[in-house]
Amino acid sequence: MSSDDVVIKARHIAKAYKLYDSQGDWLKQQLLGAAKTYYKSFWALKDISFEVQRGESLGIIGRNGCGKSTLLQIICGMTRPTKGEIWVKGRVAPVLALGATFDLEATGRENVLIGGAVLGLKRYEIFEKFDSIADFAGIGDFMDQPIKLYSTGMRTRLAFAICAHMNAEILIVDEALSVGDIAFQQKCIDWIDNFRRTGTLLFVSHSTGELSRLCNHAIWIDGGRVRQGGDVAEVVRAYKKATRFEKDSMSRFSAV
Amino acid sequence: MTRLIHRQAPDAPLLHVVDGKQVVPGNYNLVQRFGLFLLEPFTGAWRHRDLIAAILRRELRERFSGSVAGWVWAVVAPLISLVTYTLVFGGAVKLPNGNPANSPIDYALFVFGGLIAFNFFTEMAYRAPSLLHEYAHYLKQTMFPAEMLPVISTLRATTYASIGLALMLICQLIFGGTLYWTVLLLPLWFIPFLAFLLGITWLLSAMGAFTRDTAYLMMTIAPVLMFATPVFWSHETLSPVWKLLWYANILTGFIEIIREIVVFGELPNGLVVAWTVFLSSATFWLGYWFFRRQQDGITDVI
Numbered sequence: 001m002s003s004d005d006v007v008i009k010a011r012h013i014a015k016a017y018k019l020y021d022s023q024g025d026w027l028k029q030q031l032l033g034a035a036k037t038y039y040k041s042f043w044a045l046k047d048i049s050f051e052v053q054r055g056e057s058l059g060i061i062g063r064n065g066c067g068k069s070t071l072l073q074i075i076c077g078m079t080r081p082t083k084g085e086i087w088v089k090g091r092v093a094p095v096l097a098l099g100a101t102f103d104l105e106a107t108g109r110e111n112v113l114i115g116g117a118v119l120g121l122k123r124y125e126i127f128e129k130f131d132s133i134a135d136f137a138g139i140g141d142f143m144d145q146p147i148k149l150y151s152t153g154m155r156t157r158l159a160f161a162i163c164a165h166m167n168a169e170i171l172i173v174d175e176a177l178s179v180g181d182i183a184f185q186q187k188c189i190d191w192i193d194n195f196r197r198t199g200t201l202l203f204v205s206h207s208t209g210e211l212s213r214l215c216n217h218a219i220w221i222d223g224g225r226v227r228q229g230g231d232v233a234e235v236v237r238a239y240k241k242a243t244r245f246e247k248d249s250m251s252r253f254s255a256v
Numbered sequence: 257m258t259r260l261i262h263r264q265a266p267d268a269p270l271l272h273v274v275d276g277k278q279v280v281p282g283n284y285n286l287v288q289r290f291g292l293f294l295l296e297p298f299t300g301a302w303r304h305r306d307l308i309a310a311i312l313r314r315e316l317r318e319r320f321s322g323s324v325a326g327w328v329w330a331v332v333a334p335l336i337s338l339v340t341y342t343l344v345f346g347g348a349v350k351l352p353n354g355n356p357a358n359s360p361i362d363y364a365l366f367v368f369g370g371l372i373a374f375n376f377f378t379e380m381a382y383r384a385p386s387l388l389h390e391y392a393h394y395l396k397q398t399m400f401p402a403e404m405l406p407v408i409s410t411l412r413a414t415t416y417a418s419i420g421l422a423l424m425l426i427c428q429l430i431f432g433g434t435l436y437w438t439v440l441l442l443p444l445w446f447i448p449f450l451a452f453l454l455g456i457t458w459l460l461s462a463m464g465a466f467t468r469d470t471a472y473l474m475m476t477i478a479p480v481l482m483f484a485t486p487v488f489w490s491h492e493t494l495s496p497v498w499k500l501l502w503y504a505n506i507l508t509g510f511i512e513i514i515r516e517i518v519v520f521g522e523l524p525n526g527l528v529v530a531w532t533v534f535l536s537s538a539t540f541w542l543g544y545w546f547f548r549r550q551q552d553g554i555t556d557v558i
Contacts, residue, residue: 016555018556023415026466051420073555075271076399078273078395078398078399078555079556080273080277081275081276083276084274085273086271086272087270087271088270088271088272094397094399100393101394101397101398103314106314110314113310117307118399118400119307119399120399121293121306122306123309236449255508
């Protein structure tokens with residue numbers, strides 16, 4: 001495969017969050033930052049390197065707090081890595097995160113218009129696709145009701161339906177697929193299967209079964225580093241084995 | 257679908273960050289980089305125009321559809337203040353700047369013009385510090401262009417200010433009997449004013465994201481600023497040295513200009529215009545520069 005086919009390239013990515021003891025420290029940092037450091041750094045990611053080819057499906061596993069979400073945020077461009085290089089080519093769709101941005105007072109219809117715009121769709125594109133989105137979500141007359149009346153499952157359906165229509169080249173699916181009912185889950189999996197023929201998939205899940213089924217490669221993140229990468233079956237096997245032995249210790253969340 | 261992807265491929269967004277810095281494709285020298293930076297707010301707003309329109313539409317709907325009377329409130333509030341000034345100052349034969357009053361409503365219009373500009377400013381100043389907190393879920397969960405939030409919020413406030421301005425022109429027409437041709441210059445007044453407000457909003461919203469003190473600071477400063485700004489009086493009665501000092505407050509220039517073109521039908525002083533335009537452009541790009549510099553930190557702290 002030629003290097004032209006690389007769509008995501010991450011080289012030694014590290015991300016530090018600045019933790020300030022007080023807001024006064026933040027102000028001091030802004031004014032006197034050149035001379036002294038007033039914050040503590042929390043390194044959510046320490047050293048992550050990987051490459052994703054076009055059409056590849058990469059699974060990302062790791063325990064809570066290992067840095068998966070931070071990594072996804074970096075790939076989406078929501079936050080920047082403190083060190084290292086990230087290179088992403090193509091339109092990224094973060095599936096389901098969108099559900100969190102729904103405006104509860106507005107109707108499903110209005111939220112499709114706003115959500116589509118947030119994802120970068122043009123107004124006419126959203127209108128063109130509206131019927132198809134409503135059809136995919138399959139929530140019927142609820143489309144004209146305020147989102148606050150929706151169940152969690154219905155919100156997920158609508159969020160996924162919007163993402164499924166944005167012609168993304170890179171799809172990022174973060175856990176939460178399990179919210180929908182079996183029929184809808186199947187619909188999503190089918191859609192993702194179809195998407196994989198043309199697009200690149202990043203799949204984050206604690207369900208090793210789903211991961212093995214949808215991905216061909218995987219990386220296992222542990223403590224902000226890639227602990228193992230490669231063929232999905234091997235990574236999943238190693239991950240399962242490790243979780244059986246390693247205790248769920250609190251020290252993983254310590255911020256130093 | 258494949259065809260669609262290929263059609264989009266050339267202008268597909270490309271993210272490339274090295275050591276916390278966005279890599280700008282292509283080789284540019286310092287001057288070109290500076291030029292690109294100056295253009296950035298405009299190209300950004302154009303690229304995100306559909307998003308800006310969608311959010312703005314929702315905000316306006318939210319503001320006016322939650323109440324029974326809706327848009328009526330937006331008209332009634334400035335109308336009442338205009339009527340109040342007319343009743344209070346109706347008997348005045350002399351305007352604050354010493355000019356004779358041509359009609360009973362002249363004094364009220366004089367004050368009202370200043371008030372439109374000042375209220376527009378305070379609305380932005382009060383809201384900006386909490387602006388990014390309001391949209392935290394967008395900023396954290398989606399690839400939302402945070403630098404466009406101040407644009408949306410300024411445009412939103414523009415609609416209220418326009419209502420007040422329209423009311424002012426209507427009253428001028430009815431009671432003054434005529435509109436001066438200089439009213440046509442109003443759009444030219446609006447452009448630097450919006451630029452100034454945008455700059456301020458970028459600055460305050462970025463600061464407000466880090467510390468709530470920004471909001472308290474504005475709540476303390478704004479009422480004081482009201483008296484440092486010639487809303488109810490005219491600085492033309494001051495001695496020349498003091499007069500110059502007042503122009504350090506950019507609102508003075510804007511208020512003076514709007515009065516001259518709407519109430520008096522005169523062309524504003526060229527020097528005042530140049531100074532005001534200079535200050536507002538500086539605020540605009542400084543604010544934008546500050547916001548962009550803080551932007552990465554903003555998503556992390558909000």
